[in-house]
Amino acid sequence: xxxxxxxxxxxxxxxxxxxxxxxxxxxxxxxxxxxxxxxxxxxxxxxxxxxxxxxxxxxxxxxxxxxxxxxxxxxxxxxxxxxxxxxxxxxxxxxxxxxxxxxxxxxxxxxxxxxxxxxxxxxxxxxxxxxxxxxxxxxxxxxxxxxxxxxxxxxxxxxxxxxxxxxxxxxxxxxxxxxxxxxxxxxxxxxxxxxxxxxxxxxxxxxxxxxxxxxxxxxxxxxxxxxxxxxxxxxxxxxxxxxxx
Numbered sequence: 001x002x003x004x005x006x007x008x009x010x011x012x013x014x015x016x017x018x019x020x021x022x023x024x025x026x027x028x029x030x031x032x033x034x035x036x037x038x039x040x041x042x043x044x045x046x047x048x049x050x051x052x053x054x055x056x057x058x059x060x061x062x063x064x065x066x067x068x069x070x071x072x073x074x075x076x077x078x079x080x081x082x083x084x085x086x087x088x089x090x091x092x093x094x095x096x097x098x099x100x101x102x103x104x105x106x107x108x109x110x111x112x113x114x115x116x117x118x119x120x121x122x123x124x125x126x127x128x129x130x131x132x133x134x135x136x137x138x139x140x141x142x143x144x145x146x147x148x149x150x151x152x153x154x155x156x157x158x159x160x161x162x163x164x165x166x167x168x169x170x171x172x173x174x175x176x177x178x179x180x181x182x183x184x185x186x187x188x189x190x191x192x193x194x195x196x197x198x199x200x201x202x203x204x205x206x207x208x209x210x211x212x213x214x215x216x217x218x219x220x221x222x223x224x225x226x227x228x229x230x231x232x233x234x235x236x237x238x239x240x241x242x243x244x245x
Contacts, residue, residue, distance in 0.1 A: 029088035038142030041152035064095040102187035198236025
């Protein structure tokens, strides 16, 4: 990435553009919905923190839902996400989303194969309802190599400041690597659609990833002269063979 100062300068420049753009979007009453998905330790929290650091607090919400309750498991699958969708002028960021049903749930056996099949069929329809109603939907998949994931997961355990990042499922991320890869590939193949495409971001270099996440979002929202690095950011329909197997 170059020197630390170079990263800080570029991050600040991009954050200023985020603030300026959000100001216009609020005035226009636009509804922005950003979905962050990815492997464990791929850097979702860090990327979201840098993106939202100077955004309007009242018009920006980060949603990270806990394990569904017994009542929620009996509802329409998308139901618990609907109350968190953006109103006019708002930006809502899901730190993991309904795509749990395409990743962690089937891999860990938390849902049935039939439920996953139904989800993969219904997700594009649900998202089309959102985009047809004017919601701007941006979907980001953060990818990481197996070795780098192992290093970061071990670092979490050793760092007392990262205690809240440690999960009982962390060990499964490495044990079930191939299953997660297969689930990712199928998810991208079946839910990358024209009105709700995926952008995949390679995150082994955290700083490059953070900058390119912000660039991707700015570009998706129509900002001129902002281009993500195509060596790091890959369209979901072109990701096969370019992400970590």
